[in-house]
Amino acid sequence: MNIGIIGTKGIPNRYGGFEQFAEFLSVYLVEKGHSVTVYCPNHQSYKSKIYKGVNLVFKTEPSFLGPSGQFIYDFHCLRHARKADFDILLQLGYTSNTIWWFLLPKNAVVLSNMDGLEWQRVKYNYFVRRFLRIAEYLAVKSSDICISDSIEIKKYLRNKYKIDTAFIAYGAVPFEQPEASFLKKYEVEPYGYSMLIARMEKENNIEMILDGYVKGGSEKPFIVIGDAEGNSFGRYLINKFKANSQIRFLGQNYNQEDLNNLRFYARAYFHGHSVGGTNPSLIEAMASQAFVIAHNNVFNKAVLNDDAFYFKNVEEVADYSLTVEKKNYLHFVNKNLQKVKEQYSLEKIHQAYLNLFETACKKS
Structure with missing residues (x-):
């Protein structure tokens, strides 16, 4: 499969949970024989176009605009993804990329990890929270498959939008040799x-x-x-x-x-x-x-x-x-x-994503 991953601050991880997840998953998929592209902001410190076999595509994120720069970054990422001939496009989150839903590639299966309840974050004012509710709706409507990383998020999306999402949490490697x-x-x-x-x-x-x-x-x-x-x-x-x-x-x-x-x-x-x-x-x-x-x-x-x-x-x-x-x-x-x-082994979580991708491709 040819797989694209958007919605992160790039890999290798220097930011947070989505970035670490994207790094580990993309490397795993490459090791399983698939082609994977991860979109990265042009200002990240790692500049090589390949990371452990993963293709990196760098797009402009005007950081001087603050959080608003993310909208421009997502626009550039989706314009590129539209022409990239992906079988699978995995969106991590929906905060800003959903306003460009009409740019989603027509021939790829679009899967969206719905993250948490972004509109509840206290750092956002009323208008931003209102926008995030709309963005959540657009993500649900524009995605072929929605993914919940929590049973509670799965319940929320089922109750609000009457959809059945795929439940896949996050994983980690057990640590048993402390020093x-x-x-x-x-x-x-x-x-x-x-x-x-x-x-x-x-x-x-x-x-x-x-x-x-x-x-x-x-x-x-x-x-x-x-x-x-x-x-x-x-x-x-x-x-x-x-x-x-x-x-x-x-x-x-x-x-x-x-x-x-x-x-x-x-x-x-x-x-x-x-x-x-x-x-x-x-x-x-x-x-x-x-x-x-x-x-x-x-x-x-x-x-x-x-x-x-x-x-x-x-x-x-x-x-x-x-x-x-x-x-x-x-x-x-x-x-x-x-x-x-x-329940949360990294191998199990990665295999669950791979199984979901393969099933999605067969049905498309």
């Missing part, structure tokens, strides 16, 4: 710190987590991994907590060995994501044998079930920061690792 030496560069001790990994977005409840940790009075370090310097909210958090020496903003980090070991040896791993979908960073935390304390919402509960603690306010975070730690809840950790092996 504490990786912690030295971060100046932390095994089980002597807590942490989170997230993009600096309000709906990830990072401020709530850090407020709670400070309120709890723990003197142990709390590591924040994510590009805090990269947006106004992240810079606000750095400034707010600069007087709290235990809060450490470490910036972006894509070194998987470091991240796996940091998650494994954390006293607690806080997961604050709240807006829909099965979040890749949660699956990776489970695969790294982290002890997870998650924001209390249906999406996180659909993955973790009863094998985690949940918080919904600062007070609950404060209490957890002092009273719970990994060594007392290894049964949670082991059950979540088993879920990864049985």
Whole structure:
């Protein structure tokens, strides 16, 4: 098959969950003998036109326009994809590319991963949220197949649009060979710190987590991994907590060995994501044998079930920061690792996408 993937900030991943997913899936598909093209913004640091056998096509994203530049980027990507003779075009998300739905290639099977409930993100004003509801509708109507990465998203789309989506979550590789030496560069001790990994977005409840940790009075370090310097909210958090020496903003980090070991040896791993979908960073935390304390919402509960603690306010975070730690809840950790092996293994998820692509091509 000739497969195109659009809707990301490019590969190799230097941004987030969709990008990591696109990187792993595209390489897997190439290894299975298929031709894969991933669209990338022209300003990304990796400039080669080939990445591990995957074809990269670079298109202009005028970053000086801020988020609006994404609309122009998607326009260029779809114009190219329309002429590329793809059998499959996989869209990751729908935020901006749906306004160009009329440019979708006529001969390709169009599959759209519907992501989470984008219109619920608190960073958006009323008008943007209204637009995102329309974009969601357009994605449903213009796609041959819609994909849900969460059972709850599948239920939502079935109730709202009366469609049956393909359910495929995200995957991770179980991590079972920890090495504490990786912690030295971060100046932390095994089980002597807590942490989170997230993009600096309000709906990830990072401020709530850090407020709670400070309120709890723990003197142990709390590591924040994510590009805090990269947006106004992240810079606000750095400034707010600069007087709290235990809060450490470490910036972006894509070194998987470091991240796996940091998650494994954390006293607690806080997961604050709240807006829909099965979040890749949660699956990776489970695969790294982290002890997870998650924001209390249906999406996180659909993955973790009863094998985690949940918080919904600062007070609950404060209490957890002092009273719970990994060594007392290894049964949670082991059950979540088993879920990864049985339900969220990377091989299983990739094979599910390949099966879906093959079935879609046969029917077209």
